[in-house]
Amino acid sequence: MTDVLRRGRASLALSFFAQGAVFALLVTRIPAIQDRYGVSDALLPAFLAAVPILAGVGSVTTEQLVKRVPPSLLLRWSQPVVMLALLGVGAGDSKVELGIALVAFGLAVGALDASMNMLGVSLQRAYGRSIMLSFHAVYSLGGIVGASLAWVGAHWHLALWVSYLPVVAVLLPAALVGSRWYVDGDGGEGGGSAAEADAAAKGAGGGVVFKMLLPLCLVMTFAYIGDSTVSNWSAKYLQDVLGSSEQLATVPYNVYMVTTLLGRALGDFGVRRFGAVVVVRVGALVAAGGFAVVALAPGPWVGMLGFTLLGLGLCVLVPQTFAAAGRMFPGASDAAIARLNVFNYVGFLIGSPLVGALGDAWSYRGAMLVPMVLVLVTLVYAKSFAPQQDRYGGGHERPRTADVGRGSNGL
Numbered sequence: 001m002t003d004v005l006r007r008g009r010a011s012l013a014l015s016f017f018a019q020g021a022v023f024a025l026l027v028t029r030i031p032a033i034q035d036r037y038g039v040s041d042a043l044l045p046a047f048l049a050a051v052p053i054l055a056g057v058g059s060v061t062t063e064q065l066v067k068r069v070p071p072s073l074l075l076r077w078s079q080p081v082v083m084l085a086l087l088g089v090g091a092g093d094s095k096v097e098l099g100i101a102l103v104a105f106g107l108a109v110g111a112l113d114a115s116m117n118m119l120g121v122s123l124q125r126a127y128g129r130s131i132m133l134s135f136h137a138v139y140s141l142g143g144i145v146g147a148s149l150a151w152v153g154a155h156w157h158l159a160l161w162v163s164y165l166p167v168v169a170v171l172l173p174a175a176l177v178g179s180r181w182y183v184d185g186d187g188g189e190g191g192g193s194a195a196e197a198d199a200a201a202k203g204a205g206g207g208v209v210f211k212m213l214l215p216l217c218l219v220m221t222f223a224y225i226g227d228s229t230v231s232n233w234s235a236k237y238l239q240d241v242l243g244s245s246e247q248l249a250t251v252p253y254n255v256y257m258v259t260t261l262l263g264r265a266l267g268d269f270g271v272r273r274f275g276a277v278v279v280v281r282v283g284a285l286v287a288a289g290g291f292a293v294v295a296l297a298p299g300p301w302v303g304m305l306g307f308t309l310l311g312l313g314l315c316v317l318v319p320q321t322f323a324a325a326g327r328m329f330p331g332a333s334d335a336a337i338a339r340l341n342v343f344n345y346v347g348f349l350i351g352s353p354l355v356g357a358l359g360d361a362w363s364y365r366g367a368m369l370v371p372m373v374l375v376l377v378t379l380v381y382a383k384s385f386a387p388q389q390d391r392y393g394g395g396h397e398r399p400r401t402a403d404v405g406r407g408s409n410g411l
Helices: 002-027 030-037 044-065 071-091 095-127 132-155 160-181 194-200 208-241 251-274 276-296 300-314 317-328 333-361 364-385
Strands: none
Touching: 002 030, 002 071, 002 095, 002 132, 002 160, 030 044, 030 095, 030 160, 044 071, 044 095, 044 333, 071 095, 071 160, 095 132, 095 317, 095 333, 132 160, 132 251, 132 317, 208 251, 208 276, 208 300, 208 317, 208 333, 208 364, 251 276, 251 300, 251 317, 276 300, 276 317, 276 364, 300 317, 317 333, 317 364, 333 364
């Protein structure tokens, strides 16, 4: 049984890594994609917004699909679609072809994100200790690798499909082979459906599941507003507001990615030692401090210190939010995670235009204070991350025997 879990953890980590690399290859080459297809500045936001909107649709659809098929099967086939859609983005010739590729990418990435986190939560339950942050750390590592490969492609002026093809050629078969060892948490039945969630809350009304999830949905939204602020505005802020050089302006996001990786790599130890509530509170405070430093920074080097703090603080919030949803609905964790995952894309959609509008109407320094306040709201909901005492003695997670050793192939 231990070998089954170890193989399941390694294969899922590979999927997280692959998705981090693929997503970074897409978002870091947006200017090149725009040039290839002749997408105007006015039309570009519509193309970009379509991906998270469709991903939300894919996540909601996944909630229904896991009633009939295990999450491992959805992940096994959605990941290749995401990779092939990335190739389609790089190889198309017209806006129509770009649109088709982005539709496929968005729908598949919603199913992929939801099913990956479903399997991560069920594996954590089987392990009986915090391992969720390690999966997201591997995702961050994949993002660093993908962004580095994107830089190589841009530096050598490679065609998009030339940059994308070697990555897909390596990662796609690796992910398919690794998918043989995915581990579903509840005997391959998808970890519980929405109907089971409603049954668990029997007598309290049909909307009770969402009401119970709402604090976690808000935390997820605020975390992604913060993340999208860094990814979309750090370079412009450092150069236009803090007066850095163009070269130096590219550094904050790379620093943010590295500190995100570091924080997630160490975060599971913090959860095991101090508990999820403490880790989430500390993460929110550190992230808020990072936004404050960025807003008040007298120059670019202090600004980079702020973005460093943001990476260390924000990195723990999203993985712990998924883990908390799994604890909240142990018999319906897949349905809860699929619903929660939608707010990943809500935060992504809100963050960048919110900061841009506030920056134009007020000031970019002032705009940085808004995500700071939103992240601090996480402190109000920190108790939602506590293990339920009737399920976990002494505040620590324990494995459920029904979960241990159940593999996607009936193991």
